[in-house]
């Protein structure tokens with residue numbers, strides 16, 4: 001069976017927050033998902049947007065929302081993002097004491113469920129949970145801020161997850177997030193990632209949609 005085409009998800013963390021609707025529309029027709037970083041100043045030191053903004057933005061674009069919750073209490077907030085129409089809701093393993101139960105709730109609410117692991121978290125303890133998830137997000141930086149440098153050592157986790165997913169014939173996207181750009185995306189794809197978050201590389205480009213198309217071409221595995 002051939003690999004599904006790669007997914008590229010521009011991160012609005014790098015967009016102009018005063019023009020979010022416009023910035024979302026700027027990647028329509030090129031992006032597969034719109035990646036939305038929710039940060040609470042507890043799980044990570046940064047603070048971004050929450051449910052009211054995501055709910056308003058939902059009406060502004062047809063792009064599927066890939067919501068990445070970098071928050072301390074995903075049990076409390078994650079289902080609200082599913083109810084708000086998110087396509088995929090990803091929460092952090094480090095912030096959850098029962099990831100499978102929350103994944104079930106997200107799926108019951110009509111969303112895909114994603115599990116994220118930060119830079120210092122190994123992937124092995126979570127591999128057996130993957131049948132309950134639709135996405136495994138592997139941070140390729142320390143979560144919290146855009147514009148950081150890609151950490152190649154994280155690709156060992158991607159490769160381990162890819163082996164496990166393929167051996168078990170699991171239907172799951174392996175997503176990488178942090179420092180993904182034209183000079184890093186191919187190595188992440190080669191390691192086994194098939195969903196790619198890119199903030200700075202997309203929204204600092206003169207033509208964000210064209211930047212997404214270029215990234216997608218580079219992410220294609222033979």
Ligand SMILES: O=C(CO)[C@H](O)[C@H](O)COP(=O)(O)O
Nearest residue numbers: 143144146147178179199200
């Ligand atoms: O989750 C994130 C930060 O925690 C962002 O999605 C990520 O940093 C993307 O930004 P960039 O492509 O600029 O690295």
